[in-house]
Amino acid sequence: MMIKINLQSDVPLYTQLTNQIIEGIASGALARGEALPSVRSLSSDLGINMHTVNKAYSALKQEGYVEIHRQKGVVVQNSLPEADDAYYRQLEEKVRPIISESICHNVSEDALLELCRSIFKQIRSSGKAT
Amino acid sequence: MMIKINLQSDVPLYTQLTNQIIEGIASGALARGEALPSVRSLSSDLGINMHTVNKAYSALKQEGYVEIHRQKGVVVQNSLPEADDAYYRQLEEKVRPIISESICHNVSEDALLELCRSIFKQIRSSGKAT
Amino acid sequence: MMIKINLQSDVPLYTQLTNQIIEGIASGALARGEALPSVRSLSSDLGINMHTVNKAYSALKQEGYVEIHRQKGVVVQNSLPEADDAYYRQLEEKVRPIISESICHNVSEDALLELCRSIFKQIRSSGKAT
Amino acid sequence: MMIKINLQSDVPLYTQLTNQIIEGIASGALARGEALPSVRSLSSDLGINMHTVNKAYSALKQEGYVEIHRQKGVVVQNSLPEADDAYYRQLEEKVRPIISESICHNVSEDALLELCRSIFKQIRSSGKAT
DNA sequence: GTGGTCTAGACCACA
DNA sequence: GTGGTCTAGACCACG
Incomplete structure (x- = not known):
């Protein structure tokens, strides 16, 4: 890697x-x-x-x-930590300011979701490649 | 506010x-x-x-x-900054580690997208409320 | 005016x-x-x-x-103040940082002098116009 | 330095x-x-x-x-910022009042240009000296 | 009244 | 050791 x-x-x-x-x-x-x-x-x-x-x-x-x-x-680790409530709370805290910024910069909801999807795909495929 | x-x-x-x-x-x-x-x-x-x-x-x-x-x-400001290529690059850089973490915590792509949607909605509605 | x-x-x-x-x-x-x-x-x-x-x-x-x-x-005033040594010293103090910056931004000596000439011309002609 | x-x-x-x-x-x-x-x-x-x-x-x-x-x-920085249109506009804005003042103080165009040239020379030589 | 500048002294994150 | 952050309190320039 x-x-x-x-x-x-x-x-x-x-x-x-x-x-x-x-x-x-x-x-x-x-x-x-x-x-x-x-x-x-x-x-x-x-x-x-x-x-x-x-x-x-x-x-x-x-x-x-x-x-x-x-x-x-x-x-x-063999068993990775599972997402719990605390994790979701902290996740939202990280995502929220990013979304606020995006709205101000006139990035549409669809555009941001599409970006997320493409990153998901990218990460998954990079694993196979290696 | x-x-x-x-x-x-x-x-x-x-x-x-x-x-x-x-x-x-x-x-x-x-x-x-x-x-x-x-x-x-x-x-x-x-x-x-x-x-x-x-x-x-x-x-x-x-x-x-x-x-x-x-x-x-x-x-x-009356005219907020528009998103350009540099902004999208920097946006991806911020989102990518969050998605990596989410995958490890067994958060599905759909769950994350849903979270984003709900934050979008929340921010928009909080504006009307005020 | x-x-x-x-x-x-x-x-x-x-x-x-x-x-x-x-x-x-x-x-x-x-x-x-x-x-x-x-x-x-x-x-x-x-x-x-x-x-x-x-x-x-x-x-x-x-x-x-x-x-x-x-x-x-x-x-x-009918008789405007004449430039003396003190004025020249203070003039240099104002111009010097501008020139330093210009050099760093790769503005040539000729380009800067040309800019000065054009401003001189512009000011003189603006007077006639009025 | x-x-x-x-x-x-x-x-x-x-x-x-x-x-x-x-x-x-x-x-x-x-x-x-x-x-x-x-x-x-x-x-x-x-x-x-x-x-x-x-x-x-x-x-x-x-x-x-x-x-x-x-x-x-x-x-x-290894690569210093290059002058662009915005820089030239802001440069003119800085130089213009200096030239206005100079005219009022009876400083000729040649005298000012000469001053600029001498500052350019001075800055360049001070670098070698150090 | 506003923000801009400067000072002095503290703790923490980083490498 | 570095820079980053925060605090407290002061004076000045501006409008």
Whole structure:
């Protein structure tokens, strides 16, 4: 799986990492039970600090995406967290300002839904490709 | 228009402010040309610092939502910025990680689209209510 | 002489006023010894506060462009201030940051000089027209 | 690069800062990709407040002169913004009142152009010197 | 009265 | 160590 880091972005590096790993899990590029690269190797591959990779992995563990396996290292959880009420609440909180902005920029409801659909399709197909 | 600030949230105060004001504009609760409360009055109403409100207003000005009118204070722009390619790119960048997460949490495409629709409806109706 | 005020501009109203009156004097549209409109009439014409017009006139007097005549009101000075060393120093201070910016924006020396020439021509011809 | 702040000037401190940094970039004294001093070190060097420096840096970022690099701090942009129509319009707006004033002070067109040329030369040579 | 600027000092997120 | 955020309180320019 390819991970790309943008040093100029105002998105924190560890967030970029977690986002892309989560997308990998979503697409199936990273299978359940599969091991992630070691902190050391990933950090040197990306040319970033070990602490940063570590923080990303900790965040993923915290949110239930991965677990620390004694010998295999960091592996993708077999049973991913199911969406509950709290998750939906927090999801709405994230989506709401995006929709507000879109309305102000004259993006129609249909256009936004279509964008979502295309991203869904894109993520699913990227998994098969890998 | 009611504005609520959550001091516990990890979302910066000035971002909470801008988000809610943008939602107000989107819903129509804040009409084009309407004046926003003064920096000082809003800050004392919310019990936060003047500079925090100022930063929110500056950000809104910067993104083209309001203009600083010399006499009337801060007013909503008459012509809001239209979505262009750059906007769509940045929009996709925001939506993509949300969708990845949703997939991992077993939220179906339909469920997410439905959520979007309901938020759209909610924002539109909140404007009429006010 | 037509004066146009832009309420949205971040340039203070009284500065817009003084600038345009100075341009009027430079172009000859306002002759030496000619009277400016009264504070009251100008402010009501432009729909701005009397204080603002007053401040503009005071600034003009302060810089030697006009004098307060007992009966004619505010009139253009017959002998305008001559450029001295202090003026040149202050002139350079204003021009320097403009040139720095221009260089960074890849505006050639010739392009900037040409712009200056065209503005000179424009101001001179606008005087004849009036 | 030497930066001098004039506390007496009516030009805001952060504007003085941005102007001098832009001149540094224009002259080449600050190379593309070069790092600027940290907010804190510069502020303590100049004896001014951290936030003032911060505001200057933010303005420079906003106008495309620098980018905030997560690790290196603030660095000069590699590709500076190119002048477009909007820039020329705003440039003319800045130059016009200066020329009006100059005419009133009996500064000839040639004298002003000569001043511009000498500033151009001065900025270019100051870069080599450093 | 408005926003704009500056100061001083604090805590946190990031790398 | 960096910049980002928030607070508190001051003065000034503007209209």
